Amino acid sequence: MKTRSAVHYFALFSMLAFLTVGGACASAETTNLNTPLISSLVAEHTHVYPLGNTKITCSAVSPQDLPLNYHWVCTDGAIAGSGPSIIYEAPRTYGDFHIMVTVDDGQGNKASQTLKVTVIVRDPSKCCR
Numbered sequence: 001m002k003t004r005s006a007v008h009y010f011a012l013f014s015m016l017a018f019l020t021v022g023g024a025c026a027s028a029e030t031t032n033l034n035t036p037l038i039s040s041l042v043a044e045h046t047h048v049y050p051l052g053n054t055k056i057t058c059s060a061v062s063p064q065d066l067p068l069n070y071h072w073v074c075t076d077g078a079i080a081g082s083g084p085s086i087i088y089e090a091p092r093t094y095g096d097f098h099i100m101v102t103v104d105d106g107q108g109n110k111a112s113q114t115l116k117v118t119v120i121v122r123d124p125s126k127c128c129r
Contacts, residue, residue: 036062036103041113043099048090049122056115057085058101066105074099090119 038060045054062068072079072086075098080087088099096118104110 032109034062034064034105034107034109036060036068036105036109036111038101038103038111038113041101041115043088043115043117046116047118047120050092050094050119051090052119053080053087053089054117055085056088056099056101056117058103058113059084060103060111062105062109064105064107066107069104069106071102071104072099073102088117090117094119094121 038058040059041056043054043056045052048054058070060068060070068084070083070086072082074088076091076093077097078089079099080089090097096116098114098116100112100114102110102112
């Protein structure tokens with residue numbers, strides 16, 4: 001009975017090892033090592049007043065050392081400028097707004113990241129004195 005159990009466990013262990021190694025190989029094949037890497041996406045100010053603005057900077061690199069293109073979009077407000085740093089101009093309305101950058105290397109490899117900026121109510125006691 002012990003021999004049968006040992007054979008059974010050996011077979012089970014062998015199958016698990018095969019599936020684990022097979023899974024690791026499959027995921028390595030689907031990973032694109034040429035995808036640009038975004039190391040940071042930061043806003044100078046994450047809270048702004050209506051119609052206010054903030055500088056947003058994206059730090060990214062190409063593993064192939066290719067020049068990168070930056071494409072910016074926002075849920076509301078406006079984007080001024082281009083390249084790795086832009087100015088986000090907030091809308092008149094309050095709330096959370098998302099700014100997304102997509103970085104591509106011109107070879108079909110791209111990465112995206114999103115940042116939230118909140119438009120807040122201006123304290124009337126600090127205005128117009």
